[in-house]
Amino acid sequence: MSLLQNVAISVSDEQGMLLDVARGFVRDQTPIAAVRAQLETEPGFDPAIWKAMVDMGWTGIALPDSVGGAGMGVGSAVPVFEAMGGGLLGTPLLATTLAGQLLWRAAGEGAADWLGRLCAGSVATVAILDAADWGGANTGVRLDGQGSLTGGKRFVADAGVADYFVVLASEEGAPVLALVERSAVQEGAISANVLIDLTKRAANVDFTGVMPAEVIRGESVSTALRDTLLLGALLTAAESTGAADRCLTSITEYLKTRKQFGKLIGSYQALKHPTVDIYVGMENARAFVYHGATVVGEGALSRDAEIACRMAKVAADDVIVFAGDRSVQFHGGFGFTWDCDSTLFIRRAQWAQQMYGGAIHHRKRLAKLLLDG
Amino acid sequence: MSDNKAALTTFRDDVAAWMAENVPADPGFLLPLTFLEVGTEQQLDFLREWQHKLWSAGYLGMHWPTEYGGQGADPAFQYIVDKELGRHNAPIIFNTIGLNWVGPLLLDMGTGEEKAKYIKNILSAEEIWCQGFSEPDHGSDLGAVQTRAVRDGDEYVVNGSKIWTTLGNYADHMILLARTNPNTERKYDGLSFFLSPMKIDGVEAHPIRKVTGEYGFNQTFFTDARIPASCLMGDEGGGWTVAMKTLEYERGVTAGQASGHWGVTIQIDDMIEELSHIEHDGAPLLADPVVRDDLVGFIMEAKALTLNGRRMAIPALNSDYPMGLALSVKYRGTEYERRMKQYTASKQGAQSALYVGDDDAVRGGFWQRAYFSNFGATIGGGTTQVQANIIAEHVLGLPK
Numbered sequence: 001m002s003l004l005q006n007v008a009i010s011v012s013d014e015q016g017m018l019l020d021v022a023r024g025f026v027r028d029q030t031p032i033a034a035v036r037a038q039l040e041t042e043p044g045f046d047p048a049i050w051k052a053m054v055d056m057g058w059t060g061i062a063l064p065d066s067v068g069g070a071g072m073g074v075g076s077a078v079p080v081f082e083a084m085g086g087g088l089l090g091t092p093l094l095a096t097t098l099a100g101q102l103l104w105r106a107a108g109e110g111a112a113d114w115l116g117r118l119c120a121g122s123v124a125t126v127a128i129l130d131a132a133d134w135g136g137a138n139t140g141v142r143l144d145g146q147g148s149l150t151g152g153k154r155f156v157a158d159a160g161v162a163d164y165f166v167v168l169a170s171e172e173g174a175p176v177l178a179l180v181e182r183s184a185v186q187e188g189a190i191s192a193n194v195l196i197d198l199t200k201r202a203a204n205v206d207f208t209g210v211m212p213a214e215v216i217r218g219e220s221v222s223t224a225l226r227d228t229l230l231l232g233a234l235l236t237a238a239e240s241t242g243a244a245d246r247c248l249t250s251i252t253e254y255l256k257t258r259k260q261f262g263k264l265i266g267s268y269q270a271l272k273h274p275t276v277d278i279y280v281g282m283e284n285a286r287a288f289v290y291h292g293a294t295v296v297g298e299g300a301l302s303r304d305a306e307i308a309c310r311m312a313k314v315a316a317d318d319v320i321v322f323a324g325d326r327s328v329q330f331h332g333g334f335g336f337t338w339d340c341d342s343t344l345f346i347r348r349a350q351w352a353q354q355m356y357g358g359a360i361h362h363r364k365r366l367a368k369l370l371l372d373g
Numbered sequence: 374m375s376d377n378k379a380a381l382t383t384f385r386d387d388v389a390a391w392m393a394e395n396v397p398a399d400p401g402f403l404l405p406l407t408f409l410e411v412g413t414e415q416q417l418d419f420l421r422e423w424q425h426k427l428w429s430a431g432y433l434g435m436h437w438p439t440e441y442g443g444q445g446a447d448p449a450f451q452y453i454v455d456k457e458l459g460r461h462n463a464p465i466i467f468n469t470i471g472l473n474w475v476g477p478l479l480l481d482m483g484t485g486e487e488k489a490k491y492i493k494n495i496l497s498a499e500e501i502w503c504q505g506f507s508e509p510d511h512g513s514d515l516g517a518v519q520t521r522a523v524r525d526g527d528e529y530v531v532n533g534s535k536i537w538t539t540l541g542n543y544a545d546h547m548i549l550l551a552r553t554n555p556n557t558e559r560k561y562d563g564l565s566f567f568l569s570p571m572k573i574d575g576v577e578a579h580p581i582r583k584v585t586g587e588y589g590f591n592q593t594f595f596t597d598a599r600i601p602a603s604c605l606m607g608d609e610g611g612g613w614t615v616a617m618k619t620l621e622y623e624r625g626v627t628a629g630q631a632s633g634h635w636g637v638t639i640q641i642d643d644m645i646e647e648l649s650h651i652e653h654d655g656a657p658l659l660a661d662p663v664v665r666d667d668l669v670g671f672i673m674e675a676k677a678l679t680l681n682g683r684r685m686a687i688p689a690l691n692s693d694y695p696m697g698l699a700l701s702v703k704y705r706g707t708e709y710e711r712r713m714k715q716y717t718a719s720k721q722g723a724q725s726a727l728y729v730g731d732d733d734a735v736r737g738g739f740w741q742r743a744y745f746s747n748f749g750a751t752i753g754g755g756t757t758q759v760q761a762n763i764i765a766e767h768v769l770g771l772p773k
Contacts (some may be wrong), residue, residue, distance in 0.1 A: 252770060286690065
């Protein structure tokens with residue numbers, strides 16, 4: 001009846017606890033100075049931090065007990081990603097979580113060994129994009145009759161540190177997932193991207209000539225891929241919401257201490273009112289993100305879950321871009337410098353707004369879901 | 374828990390059945406869209422009778438004490454009644470200043486005598502209330518109120534003028550903020566709060582015509598009006614605190630209102646429904662990709678409002694900015710509605726130019742009138758811009 005029919009939003013005790021723990025971890029273990037220290041390192045993160053995250057079970061939050069996970073469902077990963085976004089913390093957790101989702105959704109228990117490794121701390125990543133288009137078919141990598149791959153993938157997150165790759169390929173026109181060990185990828189086949197967000201890592205990877213260790217086939221592959229892209233949008237939105245909130249704090253702190261023309265600049269409405277709009281936008285994004293966490297459930301994503309993931313991404317993109325942009329501007333000359341954290345926020349914004357499809361990508365699909373239903 | 378749920382379900386069914394029987398048919402004359410536009414005796418009589426009927430049936434003031442005419446039930450019951458009123462397109466429950474601001478205020482801060490004297494008549498619509506806060510020279514800056522109340526024996530003598538007095542020409546009582554001491558160090562400390570009679574000598578309400586073409590507002594003039602000293606609520610000089618509490622009820626920051634059905638409910642679905650009948654470039658308007666994208670934006674805003682409303686009850690998601698969601702309800706909601714109505718009013722091709730009174734206007738000019746009427750919400754109770762200041766200062770801690 002109503003366009004707003006599903007407005008479920010709730011937080012389980014477990015999710016609430018995860019949010020507290022993850023925020024505490026980020027606050028205590030990875031202050032911005034520590035994040036900055038990793039900006040120009042090759043992996044982009046501190047291995048000790050990654051180990052601590054694995055030890056806390058974060059790589060397995062969204063996976064079932066039977067494969068070594070915590071069995072809490074993918075909605076429970078949302079608070080962790082929100083907290084990580086709040087600290088602008090990189091690490092391969094997003095890539096690994098999505099690789100886990102793609103495998104579990106496509107193969108279930110059939111991928112137990114691969115999923116078990118990932119829960120235990122192996123880094124996995126998804127290799128999806130053939131080109132820049134998140135809406136493309138992305139089945140340009142071919143798997144031939146001899147079991148060998150031809151072609152390359154682009155923008156593969158954390159490829160430099162991945163222990164294995166889940167590669168979207170095609171076999172006689174049908175989409176398949178090829179599981180590729182790092183050791184099977186040739187020397188020189190991974191060429192790092194120069195990313196706008198220095199806390200993140202990605203690379204182009206040439207899989208030509210590689211023999212996958214295993215291939216997952218069948219109709220489940222398409223659904224799993226579609227759902228993983230939607231979950232990528234949701235988890236990126238959670239990160240962006242956390243980042244926008246942190247960015248808001250850095251803006252308000254500056255507005256409360258910086259004086260010009262004899263007044264604290266936060267008393268000027270020209271700065272005050274857009275800052276309120278950042279706050280309101282962040283709360284909206286947070287509402288959609290936790291609505292998404294509430295409705296994703298288990299198994300294939302429902303129509304409501306699809307709507308929720310897409311709306312979360314649109315709302316989070318809007319606010320992180322606005323917050324990052326205004327943060328540079330409101331910090332004045334200092335905002336324009338490398339040393340101001342606005343640099344990190346605006347770069348995160350420009351990275352996040354395209355990941356798993358930008359606002360236009362999702363709004364176009366939402367129009368269809370909402371208006372043609 | 375499940376007993377409670379069952380009770381609510383039964384109640385909902387009862388209310389729905391009652392509404393199906395009792396919601397009045399279109400009276401054949403224009404009804405106001407909100408309580409801010411009651412402009413004729415005909416409308417007033419009709420709405421008074423309707424509110425009295427709803428209250429007599431036991432469906433108003435559901436969570437107010439029975440000794441004052443309420444039903445002594447959980448607020449969830451009032452929520453159900455309000456939902457059903459909207460669903461049945463029922464006429465508005467118009468005594469809003471009494472029901473939503475004065476009533477909760479008296480229940481919260483009033484004396485036993487004040488509660489006994491006023492509350493039941495608010496519910497039954499026997500007595501209508503208006504509000505005397507804003508003045509011609511002081512709209513959003515309430516602390517600067519200049520209307521004077523001077524103690525003279527058992528009375529106060531009031532002189533000055535209030536503006537935007539909704540229902541002022543029909544009201545029996547006014548919540549009046551007046552200056553009892555012009556010489557205090559802080560301007561706020563010279564203000565007092567009165568439950569003041571309206572139908573006395575020296576009080577005149579002059580209707581003001583609005584941008585919609587309707588009435589509803591007044592400018593109220595006090596000329597040596599003598600009101601009993603017992604009308605003072607709280608202490609002399611303590612008016613600011615009471616006024617601020619009133620605004621919490623007015624802005625929906627604090628719960629306790631007797632009926633949320635103070636305006637015709639206009640939902641996002643109504644907007645889409647309306648636009649679905651419109652042709653544009655020889656094709657349905659809803660096939661236009663630009664329009665579709667705009668509508669996605671509106672749907673998202675509506676959904677975010679609902680989700681944030683529900684989220685207020687979840688402590689784990691509210692601890693970072695206490696009161697932040699509550700204080701931004703008006704800021705977000707009223708502006709969304711204004712843009713949504715403007716959009717719908719402007720996407721009707723040449724018919725967008727028609728207004729109430731033209732037989733060819735889309736739904737009698739409903740959207741055009743609703744758009745203009747909505748400024749009552751973005752200006753009244755503190756303008757959007759003042760709301761932004763409040764959020765900036767009280768939620769984000771920015772300096773004044």
